[in-house]
Amino acid sequence: MEKLVLHEYAPSGNCYKIRLVAAHLGLPLERRGYDILKGETRTPAFLRDVNGNGRIPVLQIGERFLPESGAACFYLAEGSPLIPEDRFDRADMLRWMAFEQYNHEPNVATLRFWLAFIGADGLSDAQKAALPGKRVAGEAALDLMDEHLRDRHYFVGEAFTLADIALFAYTHVAGEGGFDLARWPAVQGWLDRVAGLPGHIAIDQ
Amino acid sequence: MEKLVLHEYAPSGNCYKIRLVAAHLGLPLERRGYDILKGETRTPAFLRDVNGNGRIPVLQIGERFLPESGAACFYLAEGSPLIPEDRFDRADMLRWMAFEQYNHEPNVATLRFWLAFIGADGLSDAQKAALPGKRVAGEAALDLMDEHLRDRHYFVGEAFTLADIALFAYTHVAGEGGFDLARWPAVQGWLDRVAGLPGHIAIDQ
Known part of the structure; x- marks a missing residue:
């Protein structure tokens, strides 16, 4: 495989996902950090050379x-056991990944970012107004x-x-966004299972 | 392939995507409609039997x-030319599909739904407050x-x-959400190209 560089903001769960996949597969990953709180992914150079969408x-x-x-x-996991061989299961995996990005991340991750990173x-007033709706949707x-x-x-x-x-x-750090994970015992058991797998790394590793 | 049934709300662009894939591949698709404006995807039967997330x-x-x-x-397109054979291109396809669901649909599709379907x-006040931000993000x-x-x-x-x-x-009906597509000529050319392909069907077909 060609050289892999992850352009990232280390505390972001979305960036952590890629590091976690690489760790499970034993793939070397060079890391390049950007401080999103300082707008480092919105500079002309980043937009031109890395991502026109201004995101990591x-x-x-x-x-x-x-x-x-x-x-x-x-991309990283193709051909590995992290992607099921069965056609329905493979699509069902993409279904849960879509659910995460559409129903979970904009609520669970956004509240963590707002409350633990911005404070x-x-x-803003618009963010304050959106907070109760995001709490309900995250739950x-x-x-x-x-x-x-x-x-x-x-x-x-x-x-x-x-x-x-x-x-x-983002689920394992949902507490930072004010979600009390004790309410979801099956989720807690699954978090423990995932964190106990060989090859697992923590978000701050 | 086993029998395919699409549980849908016909005017939804998300449902149209699946009909469009099936049309291009010549796959028969039985259609079952639900009126989301009447809450037909939030009934106990739908949540139990079709999707616990209450969505089509x-x-x-x-x-x-x-x-x-x-x-x-x-799922439908695996093994067809609608999914690139090249590993990077296949992931890049998923990248644009993720962009659509995260940056495009919550803005372009939501404004269409709010303005052309709800009116x-x-x-609600929260929707009115969110409207300007969604306009900017959709643009x-x-x-x-x-x-x-x-x-x-x-x-x-x-x-x-x-x-x-x-x-x-959702791009080809963005006008229903108040986006003036004349502002984006390359998008317009691409819309015409896609609509002119053999096998194409319209959203109301």
């Missing part, structure tokens, strides 16, 4: 740039995960896949 | 249910698409893929 993570593969955490995880006092996402995990070890089939990595990233 | 589309494959439009499109007078998504398409025929490589289908669905 971006996985650089040789001279090519791949934004979007799910796409980068998929409640620094929020609904955790409810759905808990119900799904009640009689399963992992999200798809009976194996650990990219779906688990995608959902682990 | 859901692709039913035999007795199994697959929510999320991107996952359903991927400006029926919006930014269209800007990025326009720049990308300036020297390309399709989003990934030089072929029509699921990325084009995913982005076509």
